[in-house]
Amino acid sequence: MKMWAGRFRQPLDPEFERWQRSFEFDKRLLSYEIAASSAHAGALRAAGILNSEELITILQGLNQIGEQAASRESLEDDEAEDVHHFVEKQLVALIGETGYKLHSGRSRNEQIATDLRLYVRVAVDQLRADAAELCAALVERAEQAGTAAMPAYTHLQRAEPVLVAHWLLAYVEMFLRDAGRLADCRERTNLCPLGSGAVAGATLPLDRRSMAEELDFAGPTANSIDATSDRDFVLEFVTAASLLALHLSRWAEEMILFSTQEFGFVHLPEAYSPAAAPCLKRRIRTCSNSHAAKRHA
Amino acid sequence: MPQKKNPDLLELTRGKAARVIGDATALMVATKGLPLAYNKDLQETQEPLFDAAESLISLLPLVTGWIRAVELNYERMQQAAKSGFMNAFAAATYLVKRGVPSRLAHQLVGKAVQLCLEKNCELQDLKLEQLRELGPVFDQDFYSCLQLDSVLAFHDVPGGTAPARVRQAIADVRQRIDAIREKVHAHA
Numbered sequence: 001m002k003m004w005a006g007r008f009r010q011p012l013d014p015e016f017e018r019w020q021r022s023f024e025f026d027k028r029l030l031s032y033e034i035a036a037s038s039a040h041a042g043a044l045r046a047a048g049i050l051n052s053e054e055l056i057t058i059l060q061g062l063n064q065i066g067e068q069a070a071s072r073e074s075l076e077d078d079e080a081e082d083v084h085h086f087v088e089k090q091l092v093a094l095i096g097e098t099g100y101k102l103h104s105g106r107s108r109n110e111q112i113a114t115d116l117r118l119y120v121r122v123a124v125d126q127l128r129a130d131a132a133e134l135c136a137a138l139v140e141r142a143e144q145a146g147t148a149a150m151p152a153y154t155h156l157q158r159a160e161p162v163l164v165a166h167w168l169l170a171y172v173e174m175f176l177r178d179a180g181r182l183a184d185c186r187e188r189t190n191l192c193p194l195g196s197g198a199v200a201g202a203t204l205p206l207d208r209r210s211m212a213e214e215l216d217f218a219g220p221t222a223n224s225i226d227a228t229s230d231r232d233f234v235l236e237f238v239t240a241a242s243l244l245a246l247h248l249s250r251w252a253e254e255m256i257l258f259s260t261q262e263f264g265f266v267h268l269p270e271a272y273s274p275a276a277a278p279c280l281k282r283r284i285r286t287c288s289n290s291h292a293a294k295r296h297a
Numbered sequence: 298m299p300q301k302k303n304p305d306l307l308e309l310t311r312g313k314a315a316r317v318i319g320d321a322t323a324l325m326v327a328t329k330g331l332p333l334a335y336n337k338d339l340q341e342t343q344e345p346l347f348d349a350a351e352s353l354i355s356l357l358p359l360v361t362g363w364i365r366a367v368e369l370n371y372e373r374m375q376q377a378a379k380s381g382f383m384n385a386f387a388a389a390t391y392l393v394k395r396g397v398p399s400r401l402a403h404q405l406v407g408k409a410v411q412l413c414l415e416k417n418c419e420l421q422d423l424k425l426e427q428l429r430e431l432g433p434v435f436d437q438d439f440y441s442c443l444q445l446d447s448v449l450a451f452h453d454v455p456g457g458t459a460p461a462r463v464r465q466a467i468a469d470v471r472q473r474i475d476a477i478r479e480k481v482h483a484h485a
Contacts, residue, residue, distance in 0.1 A: 109335040123350040125484045130357035132477040137364040150374035161378035162458040199334040229334035231342050235324050238349045242321045249314035252307040264373050269366035272306040
């Protein structure tokens with residue numbers, strides 16, 4: 001079933017319909033969509049909208065969708081508009097019309113807000129874990145360096161000698177701050193929009209606190225208008241990620257400088273440094289370029 | 298060019314930073330003009346998020362591997378640390394500790410450096426008589442304060458490069474790293 005069949009007499013222009021879909025990229029939210037849908041189903045049961053049999057059927061169906069997706073290499077669906085539509089379609093295909101009951105009292109606006117918060121939370125934890133290992137590697141190198149010294153630069157001119165370890169620890173400080181910023185972001189992200197409805201709050205008496213608890217959120221969001229339109233947490237995450245990327249970039253730039261013959265402080269590890277492209281390859285590229293030039297002439 | 302080894306991982310790291318910063322910019326611009334509440338524009342906030350997260354999640358372990366694998370040329374670094382008048386600041390500090398006002402101390406050392414440039418040598422290569430011509434305050438112990446070890450040891454404040462301070466910093470940082478590991482583990 002199309003998501004909004006009923007209200008309109010004319011079908012959507014097929015090209016537009018295909019163009020406006022988000023399933024191609026939001027399918028990576030599937031596991032969060034399933035978790036959030038399960039929490040919503042529990043609240044529907046508590047509100048008396050589902051009986052316990054229906055709840056069990058829906059939860060089993062959702063579980064199955066997750067398992068099927070995990071066993072497949074890529075998710076393809078010619079009709080799914082977005083991840084929410086995909087889950088609903090799959091659920092109805094698996095358990096029949098009861099599947100439609102899952103959408104009672106909720107909106108895609110709160111669903112996507114919830115899925116994205118769950119995604120950001122996982123991404124924060126992953127990046128923090130990765131940043132910690134990066135710092136640990138730098139600290140190991142710092143310990144190995146012992147009391148070896150190097151020049152510290154200001155204005156890229158030799159300024160004062162410092163310990164190599166001291167220099168490495170400067171980067172550790174940057175990456176630890178990045179990890180800290182990500183943790184701050186997690187704290188503000190960790191609230192649950194479920195029960196916000198499309199904008200004004202759910203029309204069914206859903207227990208927002210227990211839905212939040214089920215998804216390990218610290219609590220429900222405070223305002224339904226804000227919760228359905230707020231993307232601060234996305235911005236905060238990507239801004240914190242930008243700073244992390246910026247620090248990595250400064251580090252990379254310094255390593256590139258230090259690996260030049262002019263400095264010679266760093267020997268590039270071969271496992272990460274391809275040899276320059278052999279001339280043969282370059283010739284081929286030149287060749288095809290001249291073909292292209294002729295075609296355009 | 299068969300002699301070349303290119304820093305591809307490093308260059309791509311710089312490139313990925315440009316991309317993630319672009320994602321942040323795209324998000325700001327996408328949301329800055331939206332009236333409340335949900336608008337379909339918000340669909341466009343998903344891909345920059347995924348792109349930024351996934352770019353970094355795939356990059357960080359590679360950088361960690363690179364850091365473990367890289368070979369540092371301590372000899373060359375040490376050599377560079379010993380030349381180019383990098384003990385000039387320590388020399389000025391020596392004078393300050395003997396009561397010379399800081400500004401004058403810097404002038405005196407500046408003159409000594411000038412002399413070295415004429416003679417194409419380093420501060421420690423100047424003879425005591427030559428130094429005393431600049432000012433009587435120089436003494437034999439001036440030379441020991443110019444050695445790399447003492448120059449490093451001079452910076453003996455928390456956060457400074459004196460070896461004992463750096464050892465302490467390594468211990469502190471280890472604790473902070475472990476705290477992150479524990480917290481992330483608790484969330485998993």
